[in-house]
Amino acid sequence: MLTLAKIDHLHIRVSDMSKALDWYRRVLGLVPDARYKQLQDGPHGVLMLTNTNATVRLALSEEAAPQNAQAGAIAFGVSGQDFLEWLERLAVERVLGRDGQSIARDSVRDFGFFCAVPFDDPFGNAFEIVSYDHTWLSSKLKLGASQQTQVR
Missing domain, CATH: 3.10.180.10 (2,3-Dihydroxybiphenyl 1,2-Dioxygenase, domain 1)
Structure with missing residues (x-):
């Protein structure tokens, strides 16, 4: 039977990447995951953040105005x-x-x-x-x- 093993990461849209990085680091204790540094470049770049034991990952992408922020x-x-x-x-x-x-x-x-x-x-x-x-x-x-x- 085909099953999902886990949530790998969640995409979060933010309007200011440096402000977001500061907030997620300070409040949730998440830091950039160096293994995903190459994903930051390009028009659809994301900054992958993780907790200290790499069980939580959020992929931040910068947008002028996040859409559907309250969808869930x-x-x-x-x-x-x-x-x-x-x-x-x-x-x-x-x-x-x-x-x-x-x-x-x-x-x-x-x-x-x-x-x-x-x-x-x-x-x-x-x-x-x-x-x-x-x-x-x-x-x-x-x-x-x-x-x-x-x-x-």
Whole structure:
């Protein structure tokens, strides 16, 4: 049976490559992957960014005005402890949630079996940090049934 093994990389459109590189490095800890340096040249060049263990790759391409930026969101899965650390990192970096407000503990969306914190990059691309360590996070974040979001 033919199956997909993994997501290799995701393409992200940005309007300012140097600003994007700074933001993705500072906020998400992603750095240029030297193995893909040759992809940067040419009219359809991309800058491949990766995390330290090369399990996440984003291919940034520069466009004057990104199209369909809100068509979907890229969700990164993390442990419960890492979720709390990402929540703090996003708050310190003053990253904006989808509501236009700075990320804070009340930005966490409780879906009953997982938690998510949605946010946008400076170019309107949508992201989420997601953890399925719901029971543990519920106690740490003092989440209640009244805060649960319906999955659509």
